[in-house]
Amino acid sequence: MSTVATANPLMPAARVAAAEPRRASLSWGTAPLLFFVATGTAAHGKAIETQPPANEAVAPHQSQTALVSWYEQKAQIIRELGPNWDGYGADPIASDTIDNMIQLLRTLLPAGSLQGSLVPAADGSLQAEWHLASVALGLLLEEDKTVSTWVRATGSDFEIEKYGPEALQLFQSVASVALA
Amino acid sequence: MCDPTPQDYFSNHRTDDLGIGPQDRLLRHCTTPVQVVPCPLNGRKISDQAFKPKKSDVGVSVDLECLLAKDGHTWEDRFGVMPNAVGMIAVTVASARTHSAGVAYTPKPAQAELDGYLQKPNPYHGEIILPMTNSQRRDLFRSAVQLRLLAS
Numbered sequence: 001m002s003t004v005a006t007a008n009p010l011m012p013a014a015r016v017a018a019a020e021p022r023r024a025s026l027s028w029g030t031a032p033l034l035f036f037v038a039t040g041t042a043a044h045g046k047a048i049e050t051q052p053p054a055n056e057a058v059a060p061h062q063s064q065t066a067l068v069s070w071y072e073q074k075a076q077i078i079r080e081l082g083p084n085w086d087g088y089g090a091d092p093i094a095s096d097t098i099d100n101m102i103q104l105l106r107t108l109l110p111a112g113s114l115q116g117s118l119v120p121a122a123d124g125s126l127q128a129e130w131h132l133a134s135v136a137l138g139l140l141l142e143e144d145k146t147v148s149t150w151v152r153a154t155g156s157d158f159e160i161e162k163y164g165p166e167a168l169q170l171f172q173s174v175a176s177v178a179l180a
Numbered sequence: 181m182c183d184p185t186p187q188d189y190f191s192n193h194r195t196d197d198l199g200i201g202p203q204d205r206l207l208r209h210c211t212t213p214v215q216v217v218p219c220p221l222n223g224r225k226i227s228d229q230a231f232k233p234k235k236s237d238v239g240v241s242v243d244l245e246c247l248l249a250k251d252g253h254t255w256e257d258r259f260g261v262m263p264n265a266v267g268m269i270a271v272t273v274a275s276a277r278t279h280s281a282g283v284a285y286t287p288k289p290a291q292a293e294l295d296g297y298l299q300k301p302n303p304y305h306g307e308i309i310l311p312m313t314n315s316q317r318r319d320l321f322r323s324a325v326q327l328r329l330l331a332s
Contacts, residue, residue, distance in 0.1 A: 131225070159315060
């Protein structure tokens with residue numbers, strides 16, 4: 001499994017340049033963040049290491065008055081879920097799954113994007129999802145770090161689903177239009 | 181038709197039970213508001229994430245509505261039996277069979293070693309048999325009827 005010390009290679013350079021000054025300083029620690037983007041299965045995952053950008057001032061997806069983004073607020077609720085939180089015996093959601101989802105959303109969502117939902121499941125997965133008038137969009141992060149995106153026109157049975165890097169590209173493309 | 185054959189709740193093996201008719205319905209509770217999401221049609225709905233079992237499970241737990249009916253009960257009688265219920269959805273057995281490995285009747289015995297509601301037996305317990313891909317699960321969920329969703 002290779003480790004790449006870089007900005008997100010899936011984000012076009014122009015978008016990176018536009019997004020970098022707006023990144024949050026809230027969750028960037030002093031240590032590099034490491035998360036794994038799987039290409040279908042965790043066994044084929046690629047590690048991507050990112051460094052906190054310098055001179056950060058404004059967090060993404062926040063108003064000037066808000067201190068925490070919507071997904072960080074919802075993530076906090078999920079962190080507090082205890083054993084059997086779903087009534088069917090579910091275990092709590094792993095903190096690294098929550099942290100990785102926050103990092104994905106911070107990287108992939110356009111600034112000032114529409115608020116969505118962050119929904120845990122009994123299998124340890126976490127899904128960011130939006131159900132809009134014209135489209136439904138989901139970013140699913142499994143406990144084993146497998147990431148997938150699904151998109152569907154509202155009311156349609158036809159769904160596009162991608163895994164791994166393609167999932168991140170698809171999510172970012174749709175989000176830039178539908179959620180901006 | 182409602183003549184299912186009980187299968188061992190603790191076994192890791194399940195077989196599709198044709199004694200459960202295709203038009204019979206399978207009921208699943210949602211017991212947490214964190215699985216309820218905004219939607220443009222009805223304002224709020226249950227997320228498809230509520231249709232995922234634990235990784236160690238071999239099926240998605242449901243109640244067999246036809247067995248409730250045999251005992252003179254309706255889904256409304258069943259709603260709220262699970263603590264903290266916020267909603268309930270139903271799918272047909274036919275839809276479950278289309279998107280999964282089938283449907284099994286697995287009556288749940290009492291389990292004194294567990295906590296709270298999980299200790300209780302459930303004679304109506306069945307399962308939608310795994311595996312299901314994420315896409316199949318969402319397709320199945322889209323076929324679901326939302327029977328009840330409490331106001332937030």
